[in-house]
Amino acid sequence: MPQISLPVGHLSILDRSKSHTFVKPTKRIHEGHDVAQFLTSRSYGDIGIFVLQLNMAMCPSKTPGSDRVEIWQLDSNAIIQSEPVRKLQELLQKIDAFIDEAPPDPGPRRFGNVSFRKWYEILESRVQDLLHTYLPSEVIAFGATDEVSVLDELTPYLLGAFGSSQRLDYGTGHELSFLAFLGCIWKLGGFTNDLVQGRSLERSIVVSIIEPYLRVVRRLILTYTLEPAGSHGVWGLDDHSFLPYIFGSSQYCPAITEADAMPVEGFLPGSPNPGDIAKKDVVDQERQHNMYFSAVGFINDVKTGPFWEHSPILFDISGVRSGWGKINKGMIKMYNAEVLSKFPVVQHFPFGSLFSWDQDPNATAAMTTAHSSSQPNSSGAGRAPQATTRAPWANTATNVTAAPWTATSRPPPGQASMMGSDPSTWRSPGRSIPPPDGPTKAPWAK
Numbered sequence: 001m002p003q004i005s006l007p008v009g010h011l012s013i014l015d016r017s018k019s020h021t022f023v024k025p026t027k028r029i030h031e032g033h034d035v036a037q038f039l040t041s042r043s044y045g046d047i048g049i050f051v052l053q054l055n056m057a058m059c060p061s062k063t064p065g066s067d068r069v070e071i072w073q074l075d076s077n078a079i080i081q082s083e084p085v086r087k088l089q090e091l092l093q094k095i096d097a098f099i100d101e102a103p104p105d106p107g108p109r110r111f112g113n114v115s116f117r118k119w120y121e122i123l124e125s126r127v128q129d130l131l132h133t134y135l136p137s138e139v140i141a142f143g144a145t146d147e148v149s150v151l152d153e154l155t156p157y158l159l160g161a162f163g164s165s166q167r168l169d170y171g172t173g174h175e176l177s178f179l180a181f182l183g184c185i186w187k188l189g190g191f192t193n194d195l196v197q198g199r200s201l202e203r204s205i206v207v208s209i210i211e212p213y214l215r216v217v218r219r220l221i222l223t224y225t226l227e228p229a230g231s232h233g234v235w236g237l238d239d240h241s242f243l244p245y246i247f248g249s250s251q252y253c254p255a256i257t258e259a260d261a262m263p264v265e266g267f268l269p270g271s272p273n274p275g276d277i278a279k280k281d282v283v284d285q286e287r288q289h290n291m292y293f294s295a296v297g298f299i300n301d302v303k304t305g306p307f308w309e310h311s312p313i314l315f316d317i318s319g320v321r322s323g324w325g326k327i328n329k330g331m332i333k334m335y336n337a338e339v340l341s342k343f344p345v346v347q348h349f350p351f352g353s354l355f356s357w358d359q360d361p362n363a364t365a366a367m368t369t370a371h372s373s374s375q376p377n378s379s380g381a382g383r384a385p386q387a388t389t390r391a392p393w394a395n396t397a398t399n400v401t402a403a404p405w406t407a408t409s410r411p412p413p414g415q416a417s418m419m420g421s422d423p424s425t426w427r428s429p430g431r432s433i434p435p436p437d438g439p440t441k442a443p444w445a446k
Helices: 034-036 041-059 082-102 115-134 152-160 172-187 195-222 243-251 274-278 281-285 292-304 312-317 324-338
Strands: none
Touching: 034 082, 041 195, 041 243, 041 324, 082 115, 082 195, 082 243, 115 152, 152 172, 152 195, 172 195, 172 324, 195 274, 195 292, 243 292, 243 324, 274 281, 274 292, 274 312, 281 292
16 A cells, blocks of 8 residues: 655654743744745644644554454544543633623624624633643643743644634634644643554544634634635635644545554545535535544535535545545645645744744755745745755645645636546546536546
């Protein structure tokens, strides 16, 4: 079975016996050219390692010499929750309950109900007490004698995870902030002080913390009609989220043993066809079990019309014939290109001591890409191409395409794709066919 050659390690855990100086996180990405420095920072490498670590945990498991396969569904009783995970679940429940204290303003607004600012003020006023109550005592006590406390560093990541009260929007940059919040807790030994075999801890973080977080965010979006932040519009993967597509596609990958790397093609027997995301009845059934379909289900909750019309990129991806393994690999590359490498997304990410702006000594030189030459600066113009370096996990240079794991770019809307102009050649069995003048297909969707 083909496998990714990426080294999947673990996010490092700080040694509690050594002193650590916390830093209040600050904005460091001010213009487009700052993204190149971010791509060589320790933070970039740590984010990539953490994503891959969580992604592998969601892949079905098997034991060598046995036909038994374990799958990890959202409603599974097989996923064990540790005390720190349960406490963070309770934290999210408290944050969710604040919505009832700030009902939406009845005035007519298409986007951004002003009552979201009241909700955010409630969260801001109570966040320190929440963290004291629900974070492990080991985290709270870490470096408590320093001038800057651990909570001074963690609080901006949690507050930044639920949208902007100024712009009344939410997007993948806020989702990234929550990922960093969890990464900070991991680094401080809040989940464990040892590397746990079997990936069970990482699995519980995804299913029991990240998915509940996404449910809170979706309720915020529906309640306060939050505007998509940094969205590509119809040509973006999703208006608000990206992580559920990574972890959800991993849930349907072929089963692996502890010694295996992630598969790059194939699928879990009995898993839905990728094209089933265009079938509402299948989505309604699978969204209870799978993060990918849960995210698609939310799209169906907020958008109307043919799926290929309002979500053409997801529709492109649903045509992959090499299975969920290829989709998962592609989603990771796309996350690197469309989230971590995009100025509008990462410009508000703050850097402290745990997710540091310091340069990563292990970053290696990478090719200059079309993307690196088109970052905006303060005047709105692009800059000259710059050579950048990347952390070891980002082993592919990506262009700005609908599906960055292909070497060719998606043609503009309305033009024939590289797959040909006949729509009947675009799809895999069981996939809906768009009208002949519908969206073009990504070249890898074969």
